[in-house]
Amino acid sequence: MQALIESPLMKKAPPLYRAVIHATYKENFAFRSTMAVSLIVQPVYFLVHYFIWQAVFQVHDTVSGFTLNTMLYYFAVSSLLGFLNWDDADGTLQRLVQTGKFITFQLRPVYHLYYAFFEKVGHRLLAFWVEIIPIIGFYLLFKIKPIPTMPVWAIISVALSFILGFLINYTIGTIAFWLVKTDGLRRAMLVIKDVCSGVFLPLTLFPSVIQKVLFFLPFQFVSYVxxxxxxxxxxxxxxxxxxxxxxxxxxxMVAVTYLLNRLVWHFGIKRFTGVGA
Amino acid sequence: MARTVDLPSPDEQKSNAGPLFQWFKIYIHGMKTAFASRMAYRGDFFMSMFIMMVVELFGPLVTLLIYHNGASFPGWERHEVLLLQGVFLLSRGIAFPFFMGMVWNTISRVQEGTYDLLLIKPRSILQMSIITAFDSEDLGKLIGGILLFIYALKSVPSLPLVNWASFLLLFIFSLITMFAFGLFMSGLGIVWIGNYRIYDIFMSVMDFGLYPRSIFNKLFQTIITWVIPISLLGSFPASALLGKQITGVLGAMLCSIFFLLVGLWFFHRMVRNYTSAGG
Incomplete structure (x- = not known):
């Protein structure tokens, strides 16, 4: 029985993951109004940034190579990437470990890594039409058209950032095998990730020493790149x-982060104990 | 080891000072309980508190980077904007640990069905919502706010006493505004079941208070002064402290009181709408 569960064939069965995507989509569809809060929140954030940069560019034509239009374009694209890449893989894994419910995943014929990833796919599919499409419409009101100059490379890059964002979060969630409750750590990493990935501001605005450090971290590949x-x-x-x-x-960087995740998982899973299922 | 608490007899309770004293006493008990339960994971608590502090200091990051790149907000020096943001974070640092937790508390209890347990207590529901919601790790926000305020204040030449007096008055009004926000969000949390993103709405609107009022256009300046008095959260108190000329401050103060009264009405109206199947 155990051998069957552990067999890679069982664990990578595509219909299973299609079912995960479908179930996550349907489950979150019931709470779509929660997701739709972004339709209030994001325009407000955008307006604040719009006024900030409008005030700044009143006295300067360019700031660190950005004009007002390119700065707003950058902000619009990075916010859309934020919506596309968002996931709670770290929080979900931490809660499963803390409550002991993770044990049920040890008995299921599925790798939790892939299960969590396809949950994200289902969740973000819903977000695509609930959050992303309306917000693109809002940006169009400001004549910001988030159209890439190189569409094929942009699609590849967005897909890679989607995977990388998940892997980073999932690796942070894995720390729960050691600390059990990781709210503080997760919050810290969320802020570090957002700042270092250029969600708030283009990374070229940072002092040059910090830029050099940021270049070697994986975070820039989530949003800035x-x-x-x-x-x-x-x-x-x-x-x-x-x-x-x-x-x-x-x-x-995606490949390196994946390997790092598997390494942390390898040591972390040995620490997990649970009773009952 | 078991711990016992000597509860005062009903006669002793009656003989004590007025309702404010009682309120304060119960609040202290709530704080102690919150601390004790949070200490179960003390490593995470200290880390969370530290992170809260650091996160608050990330708020002015945009300002620092703008000025680092040679740009600026028209009419505002770097240290003046930092002072404004320090005031804003100080206000938030007081609000979040001491009474803003009622929002999370309300949403969570309504979702779980344990809000009834507060309703059957012999105290007002608002009081119980605040008392059981002390958020100890948010004290990190307060520390962050104090640090930024002191840092920004160092670059400001000594200020006359009258500036400090008007600052303190406006700062009280900023807390009143924060409390009114808390009431609206808690009220919403009663009818919008389990939606923790109510916080997101609040945080995004509050972002208007983190920057000088003068950077916004006339329409938005009017909205953040007369409709939702966000200017009172940072811009007005900081301007008063710096001795800058401010217009519409009296209107904003009146608006703040009106906002509070409407907030109280809204909260209690939503409580009346609360339905459950018992605790």
Whole structure:
């Protein structure tokens, strides 16, 4: 029985994951008004940023190479990426470990990593029409058209950032095997991730020393890199790269993060104990 | 080891000072209980508190980076904007641990069905919602606010006493506004079951208070002064402290009181709408 559960064939059965996507979509559809709160929140955030940058660009034509239009374009694209990449994989895993419910996943013929990933896919599919499409409509009112200059590379980059965002969160969630309750750590990592990935501001606005550090961290590949791919040029810490080069580097970072996640998981899972199912 | 508490007899309770004293006493009990339960995971508590503090200091990051890149907000020096944000965070740092927890408390209890347990207590529901919601880890926000306020204040030349007096008055009004926000959100939490994103709405609207009022256009300046007095959260108190000329402050103060009264009415109206199947 155990061998059957552990067999890779069982664990990677595509219909199972299709079912996970479908179930997550339907489950969250019931709470779509919660998701739709973004339709109030995001325009308000955008308006605040609009006024901030309008005031700043009243006295300066460019700030760190950005004009008012490119700054608003960057903000719009990075916010859309934020909606697309959002997940609570870390929180979900932590709660499963803390309550002991994770034990049920040890008995199911499914890898929790893939299960959680396809939950994210289902959840974000719903978000696509509840959050993303209406917000694109809002941006169009301000004549901001989030159309990438290199569509194929942009799609690849967005897909990679989707996976990378999940892997980072999931790895943070894995820490629950050691700490059980990780609210503080997760909150810290969320802030660090958001700031270092350029969700709030383009990373080129940071002092050059910090930019050099940010270049070697995985976070820039979650938001800053895909946003720059949308814009058609990449530059950070004085390093300029072509779009295929930076997307290639992004793919390498996804592979490294995946391996790191598996390593942390390997040691973490040995610490888990649970009673009953 | 079991711990016992000596509860005062009914006669002793009656002989004590007025309802405010009783309120305060119960609130202290609520604080102690909140601390004790949070200490079950003390490592996470201290980390959360530290993170709260750091997160608050990330708020002015946009300002720092704007000024670092040679840009600025027209009419405002870097330290002045930081002072404004320090005042804003100070106000939030007091509100969140001491009474804003009632929002989370209300949403969570309504969702779980344990809100009834507060309703049957021999105290007002608003009082019980606040008392059982002390958020100890949010004290990190207060520390963050104090640190930023002191840091920004260092760059400001010594200020006359009258500036401090008007600042304190407006700061009280900023807390009143915060409390009114809390009432609206808690009221919403009663009817919008389990939607913790009510906080998100509040946080996004509050973002208008984190920057000088003058950067917004006339329409938004009117809204954040006369409709939702967000200007009182940072811009007005900081301007008063810095001795800057401010217009519409009296209107904002009146609006704040009106906002509070409507908030109280809204909260109690929503409580009347609350339905459940018993605790």
């Amino acid at each position: 895909p946003a720059r791919v949308f814009m058609g040029s990449y530059e950070l810490a004085g390093i300029t790269m072509s779009i295929p080069q930076i997307v290639g580097l992004q793919a390498a």
